Amino acid sequence: MTDFSNQDLVPCFAFACLNLRSSSDFDADHGVKQGILNFKYDRKGMGKGGEGWKPAISDKNQFIIASSMIPMKFVKLDLQGSGNSESFVTNYIIRYSLNNKKWYEYKNGEIFKGNIDNESIVSLDLNPPIIARSISIHPVQWKNDIGLRWELYTKEFEELSPQIQMGTISIGDKTLGNEKSPLEYTRKVQFEKEFIGIPKISLGIKSLDYSNLNGQHRCSVEAKNVTPKGFDCIFKRYDNLINELSVDFTAVWTDDLIDSNLIQDKEFKNANSLFFYKKSSQPSQ
Secondary structure (H helix, E strand, O other), rough: OOOOOOOOOOOOOOOOOOOOOOOOOOOOHHHHHHEEOOOOOOOOOOOOOOOOOOOOOOOOOOOEEEEEOOOOOOOOEEEOOOOOEEEEEEEEEEEEEEEOOOEHHHHHOOOOOOOOOOOOEEEEEEEEEEEEEEEEEEEEEEEEOEEEEEEEOOOOOOOOOOEEEEEEEOOOOOOOOOEEEEOEEEEEEEOOOOOOOOOOOEEEEEEEEEEOOOOEEEEEEEEEEEEEOOEEEEEEEEEEEEEEEEEEEEEEEEHHHHHOOOOOOOEEOHHHHHOOOOOOOOOOO
C-alpha cells in the first residue's frame, strides 16, 4: 500500500486524479494501470500478471504520460521498478506542458537518477514545482528492460486556471486633497494569493469625493508594475482636488497569459513527432 502519512502531499494516481497513457505497452498485463506505485498482481490462482508498465520495445522513444484537464502544481515524483522482474529505469528525463501545445524539458533536460533495483522507491522533490497540465517520464537508461511504477504528488487540490481575484482600493486620506498636493499618488496592492503568472488588471471607479477647481472634474486610475504578487495603483488628479477615491479591481490570469518569467526551461521542439502515433501507410483491410 502507498504510504499516505505525509498529509501535505496528495498522491494523484492513487486517487485517480490524472489520465494516463504510454508510448506503447508490452501487452495487456503491462499497461499504464499496472504502472502505479507499489502495484501488485493479487489474483490468486489466475497465473502471474504484470507488476509495472513495460513498453513493447525498450528504446529512448518510450514514455509514460499523465494529464489533467486543468493545470496542477506537481511537487514530488516517486519511481519504482517492475514488481516481478529485474527491470527498472536507472536514468530518465522529465517533460511537461502547461497548455498541451508547447512542451518543455524540466531543468533544461537534466538527467535524473532512477532506481538501483526493482522494488526500492526513489523520490525526486520537484524544486521548483512543475505547473502543468501534462507531465511525462522518458527513460534514458535501464536495467534489462524498461519497467516502472510511479506516483506524482501535489500539495493540495486547487483550480489553478483561471484565477480571479477582486478587491477595493482607496487613497485612504487627503493626500490629493489640497492645492499643494502632488498630482498623483501610488498605493501598493498585494494579492491575497499569488497568481501563477502575471494577471490582467481591470479598474473601475467606485466612489469619488472631489473639490472643484477651475471647472475641472478629471481624475484617473492606472495599474502599473503588475506581478503575480500585486501591482501599483496610480491615482491621478488634474486641476481639481480629490478628497477620497475608491476603486474596484479585478485581476484575472488564464494559461494563455504564459509569460517568459513563468517557464525558464527550454522548449522541447519535437513533441508532435514523439507523442503522436504515426499514420499507417497501409490501407486497412
